[in-house]
Structures are given as C-alpha cells and as structure tokens.
C-alpha cells in the first residue's frame with residue numbers, strides 16, 4: 382500500500398511550481414488531495430489531470446489567499462468533499478523584491494496577507510477537523526534564516542513569521558497528536574525563481590551545491606513529514622536548500 386493511502390490533504394497554491402510538486406507527490410503516495418489556486422485555472426486543471434493519470438486524486442479549488450472567506454471556504458469544501466482532513470500544507474505565497482522604501486504598501490500587505498495571514502486562517506479553520514495523526518506543513522523559506530541579498534526584507538519577515546508560528550503551535554497541538562513543521566527551501570526552479578533566471582548566478586554563488594532544487598524534491602519532503610514515520614518531528618524549521626545556509 383502507498384504510504385498516505387486513506388489520508389486527505391489540502392494544499393494552498395497548487396497550480397504551479399512547488400505547490401504542484403507537492404500535490405503530485407501526495408497524490409502519488411495515495412492521499413486524496415484538494416488544492417487551491419487564485420488565477421491559473423488551466424494550470425490547475427492540468428495538475429489535477431496529471432495526478433489522476435498517475436493513479437491518484439486531486440481536486441482544484443479556486444480560492445484567493447488574499448481573502449479570509451476564500452481560505453475558510455476551501456477548508457470547508459475539502460472537508461465536505463472528502464469527509465475529513467488529515468494534512469494541511471500552507472504553500473501559497475507571493476514575493477515582491479525591492480528596497481523597503483520602494484515597496485508599495487499594497488505589495489507589503491499582499492505578502493503579509495498571503496504568506497502569513499492566510500496560513501493562520503487555514504490552520505484555524507482546519508484544526509477542528511484534524512484528528513490524532515494530523516499534519517500541518519508550512520512552506521517557509523531559507524530566507525528566514527539567511528538573507529544574503531538586499532530587497533528581500535519583507536519577504537524574509539513573512540517566512541520568519543511562519544517559523545515562529547510553527548514553534549508556538551507545536552506546543553498547542555502535540556497533546557492532540559498533531560504535528561506542525563516548516564519546510565525552508567533554498568532556490569527551487571519555478572516561475573517565481575527560474576533556474577535560468579537573472580538572479581540564478583547570484584543564488585548559486587552562495588550555495589554549496591551547483592544546482593537549483595526541484596518542486597518534486599520539496600514534494601518528497603512534504604510527503605515524508607505527512608507520513609507516519611515523521612511523528613516525532615514537530616515545531617521544526619527544516620532546511621532543504623542545497624547548502625544555501627551552510
């Protein structure tokens with residue numbers, strides 16, 4: 382049997398990039414997966430179709446993480462459709478990179494809202510449904526621990542917030558048998574940070590490895606943390622960064 386057989390999962394921001402890699406792996410490992418997206422309906426349908434073609438189940442939900450109601454509805458829809466929820470993955474995020482004085486307040490608010498506030502909302506809405514063995518996995522960033530370039534202060538702040546949230550909630554959730562962890566990727570080849578993009582040489586210059594990571598590698602890490610072997614891991618921020626922080 383597959384390791385996540387019988388489990389249900391909700392992944393935010395699953396239409397592209399890291400989120401799509403997470404959806405693909407959870408579904409391949411046997412979980413029934415719902416995932417949100419904001420704009421990329423066609424990409425979301427393709428992610429769902431690929432999961433089905435690989436023998437899994439994935440169900441797209443249009444839900445904008447800028448809006449509390451959308452996030453709450455996505456949780457409710459997942460629970461209603463699948464009859465429960467075992468795994469929540471907070472992956473959706475946005476990044477605007479500029480000196481703090483050049484960032485517009487709407488850009489700062491979008492980072493705070495999508496990257497932090499929507500994760501809080503998803504966790505609050507999911508917790509009544511999570512049972513013993515439940516899993517919450519946040520997708521943070523290695524930038525929470527190391528910020529070697531300018532123009533990333535607010536983005537890094539949002540990812541640091543996820544690390545703190547993870548530590549604090551581990552204490553609240555352990556008595557219920559629920560773990561919460563924060564994965565901190567280094568550079569991963571996605572639309573947001575292409576391996577052949579303009580910042581790639583600088584990124585590779587501060588890393589131990591000479592390549593970007595892949596969404597599939599993050600998906601594999603999420604699947605491990607979601608599975609029964611990871612029951613003793615909680616409250617942790619775990620780096621998967623090609624030595625970015627080494």
Ligand code: NDP
Pocket residue numbers: 393394395396397398399400417418419420421422424444445446447471472473474475495520521522523565566567568569570571572573574
């Ligand atoms: P992408 O920009 O490539 O993809 C973002 C995903 O999030 C898309 O599916 C997008 O949906 C969704 N999303 C964005 N805004 C919203 C919103 N308001 N509501 C719902 N969904 C939304 O990002 P990555 O895949 O690169 O990043 C994924 C996660 O990994 C993020 O948390 C990011 O911070 C983190 N990370 C990424 C790194 C990298 O190098 N790529 C490094 C470290 C961390 P839609 O298609 O509809 O826009």
